[in-house]
Amino acid sequence: MGSSRFSRRLCALLAVFALGAIAAPLAQAGTSRSDAGCPAGVVEHPFALDPLSYYLVPGGTFENGAPGWQLNGGARIVDGNSTFYAHGRGESHSLYLPGGSNAVSPSVCIGLLDAVVRLYAQNKGFLLLSNLQVNVIYKTALGLTVEHPVLGLGIGGSAWMPTLPMPLVADLTGALALNGGLTTDVRFRFKPIGLGAAYRIDDVYFDPFKYI
Numbered sequence: 001m002g003s004s005r006f007s008r009r010l011c012a013l014l015a016v017f018a019l020g021a022i023a024a025p026l027a028q029a030g031t032s033r034s035d036a037g038c039p040a041g042v043v044e045h046p047f048a049l050d051p052l053s054y055y056l057v058p059g060g061t062f063e064n065g066a067p068g069w070q071l072n073g074g075a076r077i078v079d080g081n082s083t084f085y086a087h088g089r090g091e092s093h094s095l096y097l098p099g100g101s102n103a104v105s106p107s108v109c110i111g112l113l114d115a116v117v118r119l120y121a122q123n124k125g126f127l128l129l130s131n132l133q134v135n136v137i138y139k140t141a142l143g144l145t146v147e148h149p150v151l152g153l154g155i156g157g158s159a160w161m162p163t164l165p166m167p168l169v170a171d172l173t174g175a176l177a178l179n180g181g182l183t184t185d186v187r188f189r190f191k192p193i194g195l196g197a198a199y200r201i202d203d204v205y206f207d208p209f210k211y212i
Contacts, residue, residue, distance in 0.1 A: 038109035038183055038208060046086035047162050052116060052207045057188070058106040060119075060204035062093045068106030075101040082120040082202035083160045094202035095190075097132075099125070102191035104137065108206055111183050115168040116207040117150060122160045122200040130197035131155060135189040136168050147189065155199075165207070 041055040059067045062077050078096040085091060095103060121132055132155040137147045150166045168186070188206075192199045 054205035070104040073101035107185040124198040126196040130194035
């Protein structure tokens with residue numbers, strides 16, 4: 001049953017990759033669910049033609065500052081929302097990441113072979129020479145904090161665009177097995193890299209891979 005569910009989810013992911021970065025988000029579902037030991041959350045569908053069901057990373061709209069986030073090297077909240085208004089029409093802020101900065105999200109609960117992260121981003125640096133690096137941070141069963149790049153594609157464009165879904169499967173399978181369970185807590189680090197790199201990000205979501 002697990003392999004069948006994974007196959008369905010993999011097909012859904014491949015379909016989204018084939019569609020690329022589609023413009024307007026779908027309506028939010030607004031349903032609260034929990035599963036596999038993770039706390040309940042509000043399920044949303046903030047990306048057009050994307051069948052995956054997402055939870056908002058805590059503080060991921062940056063409307064009330066960045067509670068629980070670690071902002072480093074000049075990362076700061078600025079005026080101006082993603083033009084897609086995926087989480088709400090009345091929102092008006094985003095997170096600015098200048099060169100040399102990074103931001104670490106609060107912890108979120110994900111399941112075995114389960115996590116996908118997706119967000120809206122705007123490249124404010126040199127378009128062909130800069131990128132947004134997304135890392136996943138977690139603890140092993142030995143209590144060691146490890147950090148790995150997320151499997152994802154380059155993020156560019158001077159206009160606000162949704163990123164493609166970035167699956168975390170390759171990084172987390174071993175750690176979850178070491179922990180002897182089906183869930184674990186992870187954080188995400190967002191960091192502009194490259195010559196003249198600078199980004200704005202907004203509406204940061206993750207899919208714990210439990211629902212479509």
